[in-house]
Amino acid sequence: VDKDAAVTTTLWRVAIDTPLRRLFDYLPLEQDGAPVPGVPGMRVRVPFGRRSVVAVIVSLESESTAPEGRLRRASAMIDAQPVFDPALLALLTWAADYYHHAPGEVIAAALPRLAREGAPRTALTEWWLATAAGRAQHAAGEPRRAPRQRELLGRLAAAATGCAATELDAASPGWREAARALAGRGWALAQQQPEPGMTAAAAPTDAGPDAGLAATPAGPLAGGVGPAPELAAQQQSAVDAVVAAGDRFHAWLLHGITGSGKTEVYLRLAQRQLERGRRVLVLVPEIGLTPQLVARFAARFPTVPRAVLHSGLTDTQRLAAWREVIDGHARLVLGTRSAVFAPVPDLGLIVVDEEHDASFKQHDGGFRYSARDLAVVRAQALGVPVVLGSATPSLESLHNALAGRYTRLSLPRRAAHAQPPRLRLIDLRGESVHAGLSSTAVGAIERHLADAGQVLVYINRRGYAPTLACTACGWVAPCADCDARMTVHLSAGRLRCHHCGADRPLPNQCPQCGYAVRPVGQGTERVEASLAETFAGVPIARLDRDVVRHAAELEAVVDRVASGAARILVGTQMVTKGHDFPNVTLVVVLNADHGLFSTDFRAAERLAQTIVQVAGRAGRGDRPGEVLIQTEYPEHPLLAGLLAEGFDGFAERALEERRSAGWPPFSRLAALRASATTAEATLEFLAAARRAAGHVPAALRLLGPAPAALARRAGRHHAQLLVESTERAVLHRFLDRWLPTVEALPEARRTRWALDVDPLELF
């Protein structure tokens, strides 16, 4: 019996999945006239307006701020023990605060949809039982004329506790039909019960979330570990540094060039925690959760139960994976963005791989968070190390390392005898160019093919050509719903908008003047076609979202290249993410210039990261790689710096620029993003929001409102108002005061809007 928990605390403060930026108080559920002891982190059912909804207890309170007499009573318990431990609950409240988002939606984001709707924390099994009437009928030999029902009823009547559906599946395939008939007669019924094996762990009498399952033995992993390579000196010292710092919070920035063996460092650190009986969480970018990475952990820890969480799971699979995590069965949890909220008990280490990757930032929908940043906050709250790894760290993380908040660990050399690739710029102004390929590039491709190498051609644009233009009047095919041109997809015979998905047939003459139309510019499809012409007989593979829609197709293309069946690979960003092509000796970057003159201050950083990541695909085997970057601005300081001093040199200059311009990480940003069906409505809302700010503190600036670079998308007009401050605290105090007034604006009703704290893309 709980001695004093319920004595002074008479109210439950709960989070409800609604956009309202507040929590709600309820009277606790009563059972036999006594209040049920609620624990923060438990899900309960409460009446909310006219509905009944699932809520999560956030805290226990002795008095409410709610108006007198408005309190209602919770209607049911869902959990016998919390689904969030205090540390995870604290992380979620911190996130709601930091991202200025409705706490209910933040907590909802940490639960799989089915758990949000009340699915039990432990899997239930379907059991069939004979009713008393059924037993009597069975004894009387009924049902005489239905042999299948008779047989099933006999089986159910014979089993004192009934039969699991899975048992029946195995015994007699067609049993469900008979079962339905028996249920209709009232002779049998189905029940949902916890799985027998789970009951012990899920029993509400447990002392804590870990009781009954925590006995994961310390010491060498049962069943041993898979084969591990010798560590290079640089890897060993990285591992040693983390180990020496002990099992407390420390943030490490593992800056390892491509091929330097970052994953091996993760594996060693993970092994150490697993051997201590603790669990490990590994976060990877959306597209980076390749079967290869999972396979690598599986090969090293063959007997360690894993859970994998990513966006490709069905709701049922996601719930099952979440259960594996929360009941402590999974000791190694690998997942994408939202896995930062995975309820891993007794967590000993967090790894964020490719920490610079933009997919860690949720940038649409309601709750916009950075999983990488939250991983650091979570590690700090838990007092465990966090390792952020990348070949091209974000300037934010580099800055944190320079400021001493993170400790940088470098892996500057490639493993084994692989040489770093040589980078060279091709000045497009002095070249003859066919279909986007300079003659120098073509010559280099020829040379590498003749030398039995493979070639990777990177172009950040899918489709055949980005524009369809009239040869006579200058008309270009526009998208009806976006401020964008439609992309030519020649083999499909379609024009497609890459922003809204509009799709229509490819016209063969200009709708305006009737003359011939012509694709202008290059995409992967056209480059592939042109290479096929130039290098007749050489097998070519293409890698972009048009060719690869599923993981299996990706594997197929990767296999064709890895096996050498394809000699040239043409692809978009997709080629930069973690695939190993050891025989690629030449990489050609077709259009490096997009990032050089963008209005977005982060464009240069992204370009440098892409170039370095693509370049990293070259020469990973024992042959040196060559990287050619085509540009019209070979003297541009960013490109020149990148070539002369590598990514470190680039980063140093870029940070210096950010400092003098006052951009992040030397200031803090929040973007108020809005969209509506007309440009006026969008801008009016933002203008009203700006007025509502009144006089702003000296350390803070409001910039805008300004239409987005691609203002109209899918028929909606987008714009933003930027809030900038050199002081994080000033920014957040302002947002705390400002947002409620923005919310109350009449214009806010007619506009779709969201606040994006630490935005990555500025349109």
Place this chain on the structure above:
DNA sequence: AGCACGCCGACT
């Protein structure tokens, strides 16, 4: 977000 309540147009 949902889900009500509340006043003004085209239809079973």
Place this chain on the structure above:
DNA sequence: GTCGGCGTGCTC
């Protein structure tokens, strides 16, 4: 005569 448009208000 009603069904229904979305403006406004509220959710402990």
